[in-house]
Amino acid sequence: MPESHHILSTFVQQVVNGLTLGSIYALIALGYTMVYGVLRLINFAHGDVFMVGCYIAFYVASAMFRAHMDNWFAGAAAFAAATLGCGLLGVVIERLAYKPVRNAPKLTPLITAIGVSLLIENVAVLKWAFGPDPQFCPQVLPSDGKILHFHGVDEPVDSVLLIAFTIVLLAFLWHVVRNTRLGKAMRAVSQDKDAASLMGINVNNIISFTFFLGSALAGSAGFLFAALTHVQINAYLGIPLGLKAFTAAVLGGIGNIPGAALGGLIMGLAEAMVEGYGSLVHIPPSYSDAVSFVVLIVILLVRPSGLLGKGGVEKV
Amino acid sequence: MLKRILFSAGLIVGLLALNWLISTQIEGYVATIILHAGIFVILAVSLNLVNGFTGQFSLGQAGFYGIGAYAAASLTTYGQIFLFRHWFHDDGSISWWMGSLLLILAMLVGGIAAAIAGIIVGLPSLKLRGDYLAIVTLGLNQIIVVVLNNMDKVGGPRGFGAIYPKNLNPISIPQLSSFFWVYFVVAIVIIVSINIRYSVHGLAFIAIREDEVAAEAMGIPTTKYKITAFVLSAFFAGVAGALFAHTDGFIAPNEFDFIISINIVVMVVLGGMGSVSGTAIGALLLAVLPEVLRGSFEEYRLVVYAALLIILMLVRPKGIFGQEELSRAWFKAQLLGLKTLPSRIKEWADGLGQKRSTMTGRSK
Numbered sequence: 065m066p067e068s069h070h071i072l073s074t075f076v077q078q079v080v081n082g083l084t085l086g087s088i089y090a091l092i093a094l095g096y097t098m099v100y101g102v103l104r105l106i107n108f109a110h111g112d113v114f115m116v117g118c119y120i121a122f123y124v125a126s127a128m129f130r131a132h133m134d135n136w137f138a139g140a141a142a143f144a145a146a147t148l149g150c151g152l153l154g155v156v157i158e159r160l161a162y163k164p165v166r167n168a169p170k171l172t173p174l175i176t177a178i179g180v181s182l183l184i185e186n187v188a189v190l191k192w193a194f195g196p197d198p199q200f201c202p203q204v205l206p207s208d209g210k211i212l213h214f215h216g217v218d219e220p221v222d223s224v225l226l227i228a229f230t231i232v233l234l235a236f237l238w239h240v241v242r243n244t245r246l247g248k249a250m251r252a253v254s255q256d257k258d259a260a261s262l263m264g265i266n267v268n269n270i271i272s273f274t275f276f277l278g279s280a281l282a283g284s285a286g287f288l289f290a291a292l293t294h295v296q297i298n299a300y301l302g303i304p305l306g307l308k309a310f311t312a313a314v315l316g317g318i319g320n321i322p323g324a325a326l327g328g329l330i331m332g333l334a335e336a337m338v339e340g341y342g343s344l345v346h347i348p349p350s351y352s353d354a355v356s357f358v359v360l361i362v363i364l365l366v367r368p369s370g371l372l373g374k375g376g377v378e379k380v
Numbered sequence: 381m382l383k384r385i386l387f388s389a390g391l392i393v394g395l396l397a398l399n400w401l402i403s404t405q406i407e408g409y410v411a412t413i414i415l416h417a418g419i420f421v422i423l424a425v426s427l428n429l430v431n432g433f434t435g436q437f438s439l440g441q442a443g444f445y446g447i448g449a450y451a452a453a454s455l456t457t458y459g460q461i462f463l464f465r466h467w468f469h470d471d472g473s474i475s476w477w478m479g480s481l482l483l484i485l486a487m488l489v490g491g492i493a494a495a496i497a498g499i500i501v502g503l504p505s506l507k508l509r510g511d512y513l514a515i516v517t518l519g520l521n522q523i524i525v526v527v528l529n530n531m532d533k534v535g536g537p538r539g540f541g542a543i544y545p546k547n548l549n550p551i552s553i554p555q556l557s558s559f560f561w562v563y564f565v566v567a568i569v570i571i572v573s574i575n576i577r578y579s580v581h582g583l584a585f586i587a588i589r590e591d592e593v594a595a596e597a598m599g600i601p602t603t604k605y606k607i608t609a610f611v612l613s614a615f616f617a618g619v620a621g622a623l624f625a626h627t628d629g630f631i632a633p634n635e636f637d638f639i640i641s642i643n644i645v646v647m648v649v650l651g652g653m654g655s656v657s658g659t660a661i662g663a664l665l666l667a668v669l670p671e672v673l674r675g676s677f678e679e680y681r682l683v684v685y686a687a688l689l690i691i692l693m694l695v696r697p698k699g700i701f702g703q704e705e706l707s708r709a710w711f712k713a714q715l716l717g718l719k720t721l722p723s724r725i726k727e728w729a730d731g732l733g734q735k736r737s738t739m740t741g742r743s744k
Contacts (some may be wrong), residue, residue, distance in 0.1 A: 084612075099513075108642075134627055155526045161690055162692075163729050164694050165693060165694060165697055166698030167651075168698070169697060170699040171431075171437070171645075172649070172693055174649075175645075175646055175649045175650065175689070175693050176690055176693045176694070178642055178646060179686050179687075179690035179693060180686075182682065182685070182686035182689065183683065183686035183687060183690065186683045186686055190680075218531070266556070307518075307638070311519060314511070314512065317599065327467060337566065351526060351531055353525035354522065354527070355520070356519075357519030357522050357523050357524065358519075360515070360516070361520070364508060364515075364516055365504055365505075368507065368508055368509075369512070370512075378667050
């Protein structure tokens with residue numbers, strides 16, 4: 065039995081790895097998809113907002129660590145700081161850079177977003193900002209290094225915590241979008257801005273709120289990534305993760321909130337599976353970066369508006 | 381006819397004169413920047429065929445650029461083993477004539493390889509619209525980079541500068557490119573673009589950009605035209621890749637990353653989508669700007685670059701040239717426009733504090 069047991073154990077490990085990565089993708093993808101829903105804008109700076117979230121979590125956690133506070137409270141403080149800080153950053157970016165070009169030709173806001181993304185990265189890498197050296201977030205949470213034993217399958221508590229926390233955040237977002245007045249207004253704006261405005265909805269405030277919500281989720285993802293995955297963070301982290309997350313949003317059907325979460329999980333799982341088992345079918349693990357794009361292209365060719373996206377009928 | 385012959389002759393003589401000037405009078409570092417700027421002009425003007433003329437949003441130009449570079453560099457290195465070893469002197473140098481012939485071959489091979497990739501990519505993906513096409517081309521760009529990273533024959537992640545065949549001396553990528561060839565191709569791609577723009581095909585491209593459904597209803601074979609533009613654009617990107625490989629003598633996969641594709645799109649939009657001269661000037665500006673900013677404030681140059689990009693987009697949302705070409709009428713219009721600049725800045729500042737926007741410009 066030990067042989068088959070080993071196979072099961074590694075399989076579960078790969079699934080958990082995939083879900084961990086997928087959770088991060090999903091949380092970032094939600095910001096892309098919500099902003100796209102209300103503005104039809106690919107917010108290129110969103111990955112960099114996530115990067116800023118990682119650094120806020122890192123700084124707060126380091127300060128707590130130096131004060132010998134490694135407990136749940138320290139974690140909660142880092143989480144709150146990253147979430148609120150990123151939410152505000154998102155609102156500021158929208159007001160200063162995107163709002164003036166909202167009615168300009170379609171690609172102008174996109175190039176502005178690329179400019180904002182470059183600006184955040186290149187300011188972040190300056191010595192007085194986050195600096196050019198990669199950093200490791202200190203392990204402030206008490207779960208660090210602990211292993212969960214479950215029917216002979218070992219999993220680090222950190223990964224399980226990350227996945228559980230993502231589920232809580234997704235449920236919270238679903239509640240906000242479905243059951244609150246703000247969420248209802250958000251859905252109305254994404255359906256038809258003019259009609260929403262005629263119904264007495266303050267469209268500008270709702271767009272700002274959307275940016276706040278999306279960026280706050282990216283901040284939460286930044287906290288989870290920095291504190292729970294043991295990966296080093298740097299100022300250019302937002303580019304690859306943002307790209308994958310955006311791909312996940314398109315995969316699920318851009319503008320569709322459950323689609324973004326689903327797309328993120330699928331991408332994370334696909335990457336983990338190729339890394340774990342790709343060599344069995346002669347795909348070296350170094351191809352895992354390409355897998356998500358292959359999955360995307362195949363799905364878009366079959367369903368051109370993504371997994372859960374509604375196929376738009378073009379009106380003349 | 382006579383006018384055209386005179387124009388071509390003048391162009392070639394002018395380029396040769398400049399070529400001599402740059403290779404003898406200007407230091408190597410500056411000359412390399414000038415060559416790289418020219419290569420980016422080719423990339424941007426060719427992307428303008430797709431993004432500017434047909435209104436499709438391709439974000440994968442660097443992928444075709446990379447395919448062209450690797451195909452051309454493979455030809456001039458692996459090809460030396462059995463095809464044209466005797467073209468080279470014993471010390472590895474090559475005469476100007478044979479070098480130019482080899483470079484033309486390399487450009488054709490690079491361009492055709494990229495065009496074939498363009499057909500393979502374009503046929504299925506041009507059915508997608510708008511942002512979906514953008515993300516698919518971007519994804520393909522990343523797939524190409526990952527594949528290049530995993531191809532050991534061409535150096536993989538270490539980059540490709542030379543090959544080391546058994547029983548033979550190492551063969552490095554010959555630096556055949558020069559100012560003349562880069563800017564000759566620049567001239568060709570600009571002339572081809574402008575000729576297309578004012579031909580029947582160009583009108584079909586523009587019709588697709590303005591309204592694809594209406595164009596289809598008017599009997600324009602939209603898929604055929606979109607693929608034509610896409611493949612032509614990929615071809616020129618491949619030629620640019622060949623020039624790049626033979627300018628630097630070294631290429632690496634990260635030089636064809638999606639970040640480069642984004643740069644090229646920025647050049648097109650900043651110059652003015654659909655304007656050939658605008659795109660060319662946008663490309664020159666953005667290729668040279670980071671280098672000019674080097675030195676004076678090294679640490680902040682990319683911050684300044686990003687800030688300038690945002691400011692330019694806020695001040696000129698349609699790009700520097702809009703859809704206009706560089707002409708005397710354009711200058712006159714700008715002089716008039718300059719007078720309204722302070723009021724436009726005020727408008728932007730007012731807009732920041734404004735509570736409710738005027739709901740114009742509704743998306744289709």
